Amino acid sequence: MSARxxxxxxKVVLITGASAGFGKASAEHLARLGHRVYGTSRxxxxxxxxxLAGAPLMIPMDVxxxxxxxxxxxxxxxxxxxIDVVVNNAGVGLAGAVEDTSVEEAKALFETNFFGVLRVCRxxxxxxxxxxxxxxxxxxSLGGLVTIPFQGFYSASKYALESISDAxxxxxxxxxxxxxxxEPGDFKTDFTDSRVFSAGSRDGSAYQERCQRAVAVMExxxxxxxxxxxxxxxxxxxxxxxxxxxxxxxxxxxxRLGVAARxxxxxALLDSALRAVYKL
Numbered sequence: 122m123s124a125r126x127x128x129x130x131x132k133v134v135l136i137t138g139a140s141a142g143f144g145k146a147s148a149e150h151l152a153r154l155g156h157r158v159y160g161t162s163r164x165x166x167x168x169x170x171x172x173l174a175g176a177p178l179m180i181p182m183d184v185x186x187x188x189x190x191x192x193x194x195x196x197x198x199x200x201x202x203x204i205d206v207v208v209n210n211a212g213v214g215l216a217g218a219v220e221d222t223s224v225e226e227a228k229a230l231f232e233t234n235f236f237g238v239l240r241v242c243r244x245x246x247x248x249x250x251x252x253x254x255x256x257x258x259x260x261x262s263l264g265g266l267v268t269i270p271f272q273g274f275y276s277a278s279k280y281a282l283e284s285i286s287d288a289x290x291x292x293x294x295x296x297x298x299x300x301x302x303x304e305p306g307d308f309k310t311d312f313t314d315s316r317v318f319s320a321g322s323r324d325g326s327a328y329q330e331r332c333q334r335a336v337a338v339m340e341x342x343x344x345x346x347x348x349x350x351x352x353x354x355x356x357x358x359x360x361x362x363x364x365x366x367x368x369x370x371x372x373x374x375x376x377r378l379g380v381a382a383r384x385x386x387x388x389a390l391l392d393s394a395l396r397a398v399y400k401l
Contacts, residue, residue, distance in 0.1 A: 131155040132360060133201045135194070137184055137241060138211030139177065140164065142310035143260065143352050147208065148177035150353035151360070159197050161211070167196060184211045184237030194244040203252055206360055207245050209238040210260045212278075214312055216336050217319030218328035219273050226319050227274050234278035235285070242289065246298070253297040258359060259286045263306040263370060266380045267391075270399055271328070271335040283368075290367060301365050303356060304380075306372025307339075307346035335399040347372060 134151055138144040139160025148160040161182035168178060182193035197204055215222070215230045238259055249255030264272065265279025283302060290300035322332055355371045370377045383391055395401075 131157060132205035133157045133159075133197065133203055134206040134208065134360070135159045135161070135197055135204055135241075135245070136177075136208040136210055137161045137182060137237070139179065142312060143305065143308070143349050144208075144210040146349035147210070147353040147356050150350065150357060152176040154357060156206075156360075157201065159193075161193055173200065184240055185232050187240055190240045190244050194241075194248075198248060204245055204248055204255065206256045206258065207241060207249075208258045208260065208356065209241055211237055212260065214272070214316040215274050215319060216272050216316055216332065216339075217322035218271060218326065218332060221321030221326050221328060221332075222274055222319040223321065230274050231278050231281070234275070235281045238282060239285070246293075249298045250293075250296040255298045256360065256365070257286075257289070257293075257298065257300045258356065259300065259302050261286070261302045261304045261368075263304050263372060263376055263380050266304065266370075267383050267395070269335075269339070270395060270401060271332045272339065287367075299365060300367075301359055302368035303352070303359065304368055304370045305352055306370070306376035307342040308349050308352060308372065309344055309346045310349050313340050313343045331401055335401060338399050 131154075134156050136144050136148050136151075136158065139148040140162035144160060148158050152158045158177035160177045160179050162179055163181065163183045165179040165181045167180055168175060172178075180193050180196055181189065183189040194204070212234045213230060215226065242257060245255075245257075249257075259282055261282050262276075262279045264276045265283050268276040268280075286300050286302050293300060316336075322329065326332070352371055355369060359365045359369060370380060386394070
């Protein structure tokens with residue numbers, strides 16, 4: 122490890138989507154704990170030689186661009202000769218009925234939430250495998266375990282992330298690389314303000330009134346949710362663990378119990394409960 126690498130007990134951590142929300146809270150918290158943290162943002166610039174002491178250090182990455190991902194990973198390796206932890210946090214939201222969402226809009230969502238994670242994993246895995254150790258934390262959602270109406274494509278992207286993470290975990294075990302899912306419920310972040318609506322969900326949609334009611338419930342729950350520092354603290358505990366579990370739901374007890382209920386409730390009863398929650 123180079124002179125700029127981690128000190129004893131600390132780790133080199135790469136966090137995507139660290140300009141706000143979970144990513145920013147996590148980058149700041151982990152840096153305070155002494156980890157060498159690199160947060161990414163599409164609007165960041167690579168720091169000059171006189172700026173390398175920043176904590177956390179922000180670097181540019183667009184998870185939708187192979188070359189951008191490669192440059193960011195290469196920069197971290199040039200500075201440290203290793204990467205210990207990768208947190209795939211970058212993600213976007215999309216609201217609207219399935220019928221009102223175009224294939225292009227759905228593809229754009231998956232490009233960030235699913236294929237963006239794949240790009241980052243493919244870029245870092247040769248290093249993690251060569252080290253024979255490392256940790257990948259993929260940020261999923263409780264909405265990737267229980268589908269949310271009028272946010273179906275977001276849920277679908279997180280369901281896909283759950284599945285690929287399970288495959289990765291089994292494939293990488295022989296190389297000493299661990300894969301963990303962190304599954305947050307509703308937290309008070311900028312996700313509410315940055316949510317995108319499908320073009321077809323505007324005036325004239327047969328679903329418009331019901332979609333608006335459902336999204337209003339989501340926004341209320343999000344803005345009344347926990348501080349993202351709780352998420353950051355959970356992430357820090359996972360990183361500190363010598364034997365982390367496969368998945369960690371985090372958030373309001375009621376939402377976590379709702380996910381547990383999915384395993385025992387008949388599907389029709391679960392649908393009925395969700396319709397009631399989202400005023401459908």
